[in-house]
Amino acid sequence: MLKVSHLQKSFGNHAVLNDIDFEVHKGDVVSIIGASGSGKSTMLRCINLLEEPGGGEILFHGQDITDAKVNVPAYRAKVGMVFQNFNLFNNMTVLENCIVGQVKVAKKKPEEARISAVRYLRQVGMEPFLNAKPRQLSGGQKQRVAIARALAMEPEVLLFDEPTSALDPQMVGEVLSVMEDLAKQGLTMLVVTHEMAFARDVSTHVIYMSEGVIEEEGTPAQIFGAPRSEKTKEFLARFRNTAV
Amino acid sequence: MLKVSHLQKSFGNHAVLNDIDFEVHKGDVVSIIGASGSGKSTMLRCINLLEEPGGGEILFHGQDITDAKVNVPAYRAKVGMVFQNFNLFNNMTVLENCIVGQVKVAKKKPEEARISAVRYLRQVGMEPFLNAKPRQLSGGQKQRVAIARALAMEPEVLLFDEPTSALDPQMVGEVLSVMEDLAKQGLTMLVVTHEMAFARDVSTHVIYMSEGVIEEEGTPAQIFGAPRSEKTKEFLARFRNTAV
Amino acid sequence: MSISNMSFLGRIGYLLQRYGTSYLKGAGTTLVIALVSTAIGCLIGFVVGVVQTIPVDKKRDSAVKRGLLKVVKVILKAYVELFRGTPMIVQAVFIYYGLSQVFNIQLGMWSAAFLVVSINTGAYMAESVRGGIISVDPGQMEGAKAIGMTHVQAMKNVILPQAIRNIMPQIGNNLIINIKDTSVLSVISIVDLFFVHKSVAGALYTYFESATIVMAIYLTMTLVTSRLLLLVEKKMDGDANYELVDTMDIGNQLRTAREHDGEGRRG
Amino acid sequence: MSISNMSFLGRIGYLLQRYGTSYLKGAGTTLVIALVSTAIGCLIGFVVGVVQTIPVDKKRDSAVKRGLLKVVKVILKAYVELFRGTPMIVQAVFIYYGLSQVFNIQLGMWSAAFLVVSINTGAYMAESVRGGIISVDPGQMEGAKAIGMTHVQAMKNVILPQAIRNIMPQIGNNLIINIKDTSVLSVISIVDLFFVHKSVAGALYTYFESATIVMAIYLTMTLVTSRLLLLVEKKMDGDANYELVDTMDIGNQLRTAREHDGEGRRG
């Protein structure tokens, strides 16, 4: 359903993405791993058109969304995003954060939106904090609200940028199981992550990025079991030493 | 050198820290683990007096720094902090971020400050980005600059709030080895972390917090090998399943 | 007793007794024009500020839309520069007398007064709003866009509410400026507080005495309004601490929530 | 040819020819006072804004320091409210003529002019700066404190540079306001652009013609200054993209860096 080909992006002279190609099918959970600064966030942001791609195509259900005629807000409503730094709306409470998009964008009734917002907040354990403002939350709490906000939009594809970075192992487990459920229900996910255990155990496909190119991709078994590239091996060394 | 006793903190009616007691010796690397929202960041912020403690004492070299007569900026210069959300100075480049404190607070000569800033930035692999502004960096890059900035102040104690949350496993390895070096040189560290492997392998002491109290503390071997409390066991379950 | 023998305070008392109601009426006029025009001006400023920040997407927007947007932006820019850049007193004369003389458009003096002060405030507010908007973390806009909001939706729901908080001190400044600047409307026959002062000072040659009275009245008006605006700011900031929906019950709630959604979960 | 037979444009030409240098000199006076006073006013505003935001630490600050701070803050607040809250024209009269009459202090008219406009701008700027400061992410202050900066150091090095960026549009507003408001200085004998207009209109009874000229000059001055300030803003924003110190060489640099510090590291 999502096909990226020859995607490129530069900031000034600095080429951040170089000829990125991959395809995602409905229900896939694709993990994107790679060194800090290798372009993972930039890739997600290009897919969501928060950065204008410098070249290449991004096909969503066969339509090139970099095309001029695409209605970008409508596309974005179908492709959710959880930011690395959350970007919760500071002027709203936790609950309002999860409602506003449903009402203003998806045109749901406020009462309906409220119910589904509370449901997703409960799933990530944030129901008691409905009335808190973002600045009053701990890092992990903000991250969970960001996840609930994206889920509440009920998108077709969800882009997660390190969705569990601020969470403790227990909470990571809970969030991952929510994500697994969603995957079973057919939600497609692209997850940038440093949690190798997640990439290995949950995803259907793993992409390893290095310096703006896809160095290696394949099933978790391939990548973690028998990495072909030297870089991949080196990158995974510490994880494989400690955890496997 | 740092002794916390009966530390308390509430926000409104919401008691976040409850009677926290622990002691840290020179050269200790203390890991603080615990669920999201359990008060870990608040505790670090109290130690740094960014939050005024609601009660209790914090002794630094035997002096109660909650006392009225303490020169707070001078104390803070000795107790560095790496924030969960980095708080890099947006109006400065990477290099300036690491210089300004040395020059303005530690009164070093600019040239000297520059040399040591570059040294620490090189240690975290951020030397090529000397001239970048924080908004142009990836999450992991910001985090590394934040670490370099704190190190450049050459404090006696360093408070880390999830210093590797945005880093890939390889970079985590590098940062941890920098921290190990520093520990060997006698730097005392308090590290809030969700990296159980770090808590287990690097730290000399582990504190497990739950709902604002210290549920259990001890050596890594004790906590990870034979946790006494049920809560600790439950908290560590996922990590122990996947990684041990 | 003739006023030449009175003390400074005595003369002030005399003026108050003789012209007290005139001063008050003038103050009322001043306050009404300032309040109404500041409110309208803020609205104008918000609209202009939002339109000015609509990004042009060279690729996606049709040539027509881009052209239209460009034209609207140029017009708004011209509006801001023209009204911000020329003295309000001259604008008032041109609008009130000029329109009447050249186009035979007879605006009432009150409509003209509200119009002139509002569009002036709007021009200044447009710039203040621009400052407010750039001071909001760009991540907020990205968050809004990511859930599918259009530029205008994002502005309305996310950016402006935060920008407004940041420019509240500026709105206060503008209100206070307006309270004082309505004095130029005397050229179009509006008898505001300052005009009363001029009349009194001109009739009795008691400039300092009348000015003292007028300053006190201005100061009262501005102090009251700036206090009120500070209250609004406080209100906007909300509580420093939120209260949990049910503080004692978090544990239970969390547990219940987990049990409810517990099916299909691992460990 | 007598003025009564001239067309509107003809009259404008006649005025320009006769009073052209007067207009230009008036504009020069206006511009000098506005620029200097805005600069001084901004400085005052920054100082007041910073002092007003110094937090009082009930526990740590000595009673003397707290008392002193309190007194200074009250004085500054009074200053802001007094000068913001009363018309500049009356302030000018009180300072220039009042001081002379009551205390026999004879301020020169230029000193009085710069003084009055500067302290007025300062009072407004103090509020704008407050708005700028609250719009900076509080995390920036925490970051600064955490490395041991005092409040003033943090303000100077971290907060104000960001606040200034946010209030640049406001500084522009203030400069433009000053360009126009210097007209009230005609009460202390300063012949600014607007006073020239009044004189010409009073000599030839050609209000609209002279007003048109004056508006054009004002517009030129404000357009030029606002363009210049926009350039400063652009400059402040810096490049959208940074350039790596040596783009082609990152890999090498990283590797070298790692090799250099590689001792004592694990795999």
Next chain:
Amino acid sequence: SSKTEEPAADNAAEATEETASADAGEKKVLKVAMECGYAPYNWTQPDDSNGAVPINDSSDYAYGYDVMMAKKIADELGYELQIVKLDWDSLVPAVQSGTVDCVIAGQSITSDRLEMVDFSTPYYYASVVSLVKQDGPLADAAGISDFEGATCTSQLGTIWYDICLPQIKDANIQPAQESAPAMLVALESGRTDLVVTDMPTAKAACVAYPDLKLLDFTETDDDFAVSDEEINIGISVQKGNSELLDGINSVLATMTVDDFNSMMDEAISVQPLSE
């Protein structure tokens, strides 16, 4: 009465000029304040033609009836004349505070004002006339009874506004205008039907606005009723400054009404509008 003034940076040229005039002798300075913007009483011109006097701290010159009178007084009393150009609003505070020595600016003498400043004997008798639009409904008025119900205004703080306008039956008196040009703008734009002013101002206005008509009913019975005292304009000095006041009065005492009128005729003939 000397005040120290910082020389303006761009006024270097005048600085030399001032020094030159100071060389002429250690004469006392007479500081006379006026608007320099109310022809033919006082106006600003760019050169010293016809004997105009330099304006203090400016490169322009002032002339007009008031300046002529000031020159005469200064000459006869042995002062060096200095014209201070001031906004109308601050003329009174300026003289009250002693910043200037006297104001010669067409101020009407009223008993209220005499409480706060001292006035000289009248230095001109300003007759009262009306201005209307030539093509307007009031153009053919033969007396003030024809003004019934008219919308009218005049200048702030003048007897024309305070005493004359109320004599019009059912008049719709609008708030006063602050200056003569503003008053004429109101009339010319059709916002007001009628303004009342004095003969010199009205004559000047008719040159600038050829479609205005001057109505003078002074010879008829149907005119504004004003006492001679009320149309006096005088020179004001600080209260108690009897030395200067006596000096001014002694100069004025040598002049007759005809002297005043011929001086005014000369002013009108050289005012900027007449060129």
